[in-house]
Amino acid sequence: MTLAPFEIPLWADLAAVGIGALQGAMFAGRxxxxxxxxxxxxxIGILVGLGGGLLRDILLNQLPAAMKTNWYLVVATLAALLGMALLRLFTRLNPLIIALDAVTIGLFAAIGTTKALAYGVPEVPAVFVGVVSAVGGSILRDVSLNLPIALMHVGSLYAVAAGAGTVLITVLVALGANITVAATTCVIVTTLIRLGSVRFG
Amino acid sequence: MTLAPFEIPLWADLAAVGIGALQGAMFAGRxxxxxxxxxxxxxIGILVGLGGGLLRDILLNQLPAAMKTNWYLVVATLAALLGMALLRLFTRLNPLIIALDAVTIGLFAAIGTTKALAYGVPEVPAVFVGVVSAVGGSILRDVSLNLPIALMHVGSLYAVAAGAGTVLITVLVALGANITVAATTCVIVTTLIRLGSVRFG
Amino acid sequence: MTLAPFEIPLWADLAAVGIGALQGAMFAGRxxxxxxxxxxxxxIGILVGLGGGLLRDILLNQLPAAMKTNWYLVVATLAALLGMALLRLFTRLNPLIIALDAVTIGLFAAIGTTKALAYGVPEVPAVFVGVVSAVGGSILRDVSLNLPIALMHVGSLYAVAAGAGTVLITVLVALGANITVAATTCVIVTTLIRLGSVRFG
Known part of the structure; x- marks a missing residue:
């Protein structure tokens, strides 16, 4: 399945990068x-913000988006610095970090899957690219910090949340749904599963 | 040296991916x-099955094979699940895991080297690509599990086995041997060295 | 900004690879x-020598330089073996390792940044590519050895040295300076910062 020419809006990709970098710097700072x-x-903040997109574009054999314009690195750096500043100003940021983490996963899953589909990648690897985009930043973070990879261990529903969202978006697109509608649904579903998994387990 | 157009048969690549994923899931499950x-x-099973091929295609600056069709991820997932089921059914699977590991190394070494040669990569980097294909899955596995990389430590002849096989296939192809013959020889030699190294050291 | 066609001289890239591999093998051997x-x-030596360049070319979506000719892997392997031999002959090599490390960072930073600019990558990501080229080998080394990544921890000015050098080269090129002059300045500044950081902190 090849989509009609479809550009990920720059602001959406940058928003995911910024939230990821903010959340990554907070995580590392603690x-x-x-x-x-x-x-x-x-x-670490910059890596969390950019990691998922870099892995996505390397898998798709494309020049990484962050290499095409100055914006990605500038946004990631500023967001990481903001995350560090927030950490010094507030003490109880844990719920915020978790919420931001959930939104980032959803955004990256939606962007990764739609980009893969737009390049003519079949459904199953498109889901894979979406999941890698969603969890890639946190995997690179854990490897860089020499931590056990959160994704692999008991109790984490990271990959399940991202997987459900990417499967959903792929099915919706296959059924002819509008990309924006499909992507928004993916973000909402992924975020809710991730938040639910934190809340109930 | 550029080979005449030469496609790795899909079944051979999928067999290597499946055996790798089966063996990877067994390793992780234990x-x-x-x-x-x-x-x-x-x-982990999926990563072991797909990792070598992903690294190979990234080094060759090609769209990864697993992005071109649904089969790779489907086969890797099913094989990983099969590995998990086998682990619950049988208790003494160590010899089987070692044997499968040896065969996977040989298959990936042969496929990686021939693919690199087919894309016009010179002999030395073609050997390198073959070795990376062979050991890449297990390296990614160890990094993901935060284990010391088996390849780097005393007593492992992993890279030697893969290296001998890939050098052999490169020499045979340079001498004008049939690709299938060269690749089969590579698989047999690599598997024997690997099994011998387990047996005697 | 796109530079006029500009080839990194093969000898410069090979020199950086060789010094990196020499230094990497010494580090690992100790x-x-x-x-x-x-x-x-x-x-590990080969990985340190080739790692920065591989990451650089993967980020730029180019066939890695080490895949194009036999020289890279041959030079990296011989340099790694030489490093191992030197380690057995001499006991007090620490200052030499540190000096070689500083020079490698400068060389890779200069080569990475100019290659990125030559491919039309904007200034900020070009600096990023330069820094990744400079520190990539040591990051891959630390991940492979399951060590904490030196770059991330208190007291290391690795990334600062590489960053200052790459920003400098980018500004000089933007101001119309000759590439060779800009690159040489970058190597000298980066090496001095790195050596100064070791000396004073």
Whole structure:
């Protein structure tokens, strides 16, 4: 299935990158025992923001979006710095980090899947690309921090949330749904599953 | 050296992916202390099955084979689930896992080297691509599980087995041997070295 | 900004690869507690030598330079073996390893940034590619050895050195400076910052 020419809107991709970088810097900044310096925290934030998109575009054998314009790296860096500042201003940010994490997963899953479909990738690998986009940033974060990969361990429904969202978007597109509607549904469903999984388990 | 147009047969690539995923899921399923959930075990299996081929195609700057058709991910997923089921049914699977591991290395080494040669990559990097294809899945597995990379440590002849096989196939092809003959020889030699290294060391 | 056709001289890229591999093998050979075998030490050396360039070319969606000619892998392998031999001959090599490390960072930063600019990548991602080229080998080394990534931790000015050098080269090129002059300046500045950071902190 090849979609009619379809561009991911730049603002949507940048929003996902920014939220990811904000959330990644907050996550890294709270790991006191890792003795990260400020630069390390900023780098982890940038990596979380850009990682999913980089892996997505490498899998699709495309020049990564972040290589095409200055915006991606600028947004990721500013968002990571903002995350570090918020961490110093507020003490109880855990619920915010979890909520932002859930929204990022949904956004990246939707963008990754639709981009893959737009390049003519079949349904199953398109779902795979969506999931990798969604969880790639957090995987690279955990590998960089020498932590066990959260995704692999008991109790995490990360990949399930992203998988459900990407399967949904693929089915909706196959049924002829409007891309924006399908993507929005994917973001909402993924975010809800992820938030539900945190709440109930 | 550029080969005449040469397609890796889909069934051969899928067989290597399936055996790799089966073996990867068995390996991960036996790591009780890692507290992997079922999803984590399945993901490791899929990663072991697809990892070598993904790294191979990224090095060759080609769209990964697993992005071109649904088969790769379907086969890897089913094989990983089969590996998890076998693990519950049988207790003494160690010899089987080692044998499957040896065959996978040989298959991926042969496929990786011939694909690189077919794309006009010179002999030395073609051998490198073959070795990366052969050991890439297990490297990604160890990094994902936060284990020391088996390849780097005392007593493992992984890379030697893959290296010998890929050098052999490259020499045979340079001497004008039939690709199928060269690849089959590579698989047999690699598997024997790997099995011998387990037996005697 | 697109540069007029500009080829990185092969000797410069090979020199960076060779020094990186030499230094990487020395680093790995000194980690007694890791129980690396000789093959593992050689592999780490090769990875440090080639890693930055591989990541650079994957980010730029180009066939990696090391896939185009036999030289890269041959030079990296010989340099890694030389590093292992030097380690056995001399006991006090720490200052040499640090100096070589500093030069490698500068060379890779300059090559990575100019290659990115030559392919029409905008300034900010070109700086990013330069930094990734410079520190990529050491990141892959630390991940492979299951070590905390040096780059992320207190006291390391790795990324600052590479970042300053790549920003400098980008500004000089934007101002119309000759590429060779800009690259040489970048190498010198990066090396000095890195050496200064070791000396004073």
């Amino acid at each position: 790991l006191k025992e890792r003795r990260l310096d400020l630069l390390g925290v900023a780098l | 790591l009780k202390e890692r507290r992997l959930d079922l999803l984590g075990v399945a993901l | 980690l007694k507690e890791r129980r690396l075998d000789l093959l593992g030490v050689a592999l």
